Amino acid sequence: MKFLFVTRYSLLTALANQILKEGHEVKYAVLSRSEKEVGDGFVEKVENWEEHKTWADAIIFDDSDFGDICERLRKEGLKVVGGTRYSDKLEFDREFGSEEMRAAGLNTIPSWEFQDFDSAIHFVRTTPGRYVVKPSGKAQNDKVLSYVGQEEDGKDVITILERYRKGWGKKIRRFQMQKFVSGVEVAVGAFYNGSKFLLPALINFEHKKMMNNDIGPSTGEMGTTGFWASDTRLFNETLGKLESRINGYVGYFDINCIVNSRGIYPLEFTPRFGYPTLNLQLEGILSKWGELMYALAAGQDFQLRTKKGLQLAVVVAVPPFPFTDYDTFKKFSEDAPVVFKKPLTEGVYPCEVKLVEGEWLLTGTSGYSVVVSGSGSTMDDARKEAYSRVKNIQIPNMFYRTDIGERWHRDSDLLQTWGLLT
Template identity: 50%
Template structure:
């Protein structure tokens, strides 16, 4: 947006991430002092819905959440109740406040389950555990391990019945009154290693496409249009689902930008982002101008990702330089970096260096475009997945046969 000629000020609340963006744009230490200066205010995270509502009531143009959409994401039980209320079927899930209670439940009702932390703990994506044992014995072992390592600090969590199928996300922008087309269909790659091995990271990369017509959208997000309008929500919302031949089963909401989803969406949006966000926040109805075909993106990360370990980060990654073999930064999105004397240095505390995107008329074209760009980057000790987009080959066949594309 800054490159398009707009003035921009950036505020980061998270203490360990204060340096991010330094040298790229103007940083401020108190965002509230600059609300009168801004034509547009963007909140890129959940939990600020009440503040967003107050600012909108003052006549400010705001992209961000609402109290209602914060609850959809942060309170899994509330989200499930709302899905049922909007006549969308959900997988059986059960809320627990302690581990022993959950273990006794599995012993009485043996099945394959998924452990899903609620509230603040759900930010630790590696704690999400997808069981594979039909008796739930693997889930019991993990619950016992969590009890030893976390004790009472874990908070509430859900056990959700596991179902096999294709994991897919349906995302769209909302202008306060209605959804803006086209909608975005997304395939996330959450495990650390290729072929879905290793711990859950939250995200290692994503493939996607835009479409005006989607049976998946009509069966899920579209049903929330009136409720989102009532909440005066303006922003981006995503619903993650498992789909199979028996139907569509929503898992959870993300009522904010997704990461790296928003950066990869940007690779597919052909109109200026400043204009796009301004129109959205003004409540205008318009079609988003997007590329045909597919967009794909991969995170380049450094130690200790996906874990938090300050000593390891300081030793291996802090202030490491991002080097480009050729001076071409197309498709390169700086993540947790600062810019010192035109050198990109890694900062923050999580070890996400870059998001690299690619586009193409076919998924193979988009992958080739992205990985060619990855080859232009050198980051010491970095790692990334080499199979982002491969899921599409099999998943698309299944989705076609189920009538969902």
């Protein structure tokens, strides 16, 4: 079959490469100018994806905010993996997302939407408490701007809001403040073919901070762990209640939650591929990816085959990650080689990388270099495989967390105790 990939920030290279290895034809379009070299040498690159849309048996978009385009292409009779206007709004408009959660019968955490910092600061001063600050719109893609309050009187949140007002007032137009709820953070995701979810679902745990023990700036994710399950309370009380509401959406759909002994509290939607969640899926899915992507785009049923046990993915990055600074990347990381001590690339996925004369070289601007995965019947086994693969890699100035998966034993015990995995 023929697959056309359209990506803004070029993080679909590993999936496109996998489908190419399965014997399909692949064309790959990168929209961001700073990422134009990403994927070179791995797959065939094209400049204008619209010129190739009728060539493709399926067109795959990797991100939210392509909803308008995806709906237009579907009206033209083309098969598309990607969002809708509705799914885009679920992610970018946090207040709308919360309203849709309540309409679907999900538990929600009290939250408040603000369009200026003075109003939010006044709110915290008059209603002291522990809050989480989350930008809305496209600013939420910059994960370093999210802040989880640490003090019960909210004084640290006031300080952060004052800094945001001074430094990022033009960047953050709208933001949500959510009451802090303690518990285990866990996400539930599954592939949706336009009318139904294809089970099993992926129960996954994100590690968002840059350094071990969840210290440092938020990065999106530095690593993820997960397992596949078909029938759990976590799915039935979250995605299961949304199945009839997201008709028309095609692709991976994820909902992040806080859970505790009192229940499941959804936090936010991710109606798109996640990173490094996609690499975790590449490790854990046994089905052919080309067949899966085509079935999704065509609205077909599909028997998804996955590994038993647990999977783990570790992000290996270089400066300036998690920030974007072209000068720093150019000085410290541009064209640096990814060296394999032994010629083994299994479980190692290129991200902001190009292939030149058989050598992996870093490109792009962010330093999000490679993701390394592992699997096993226990989390200790999955950690051992993933980190042995990490140790086979050498990149100048590379860094990664060494504790991905360590909190699994505590988190899984709590989820079992609360009856959420059955």
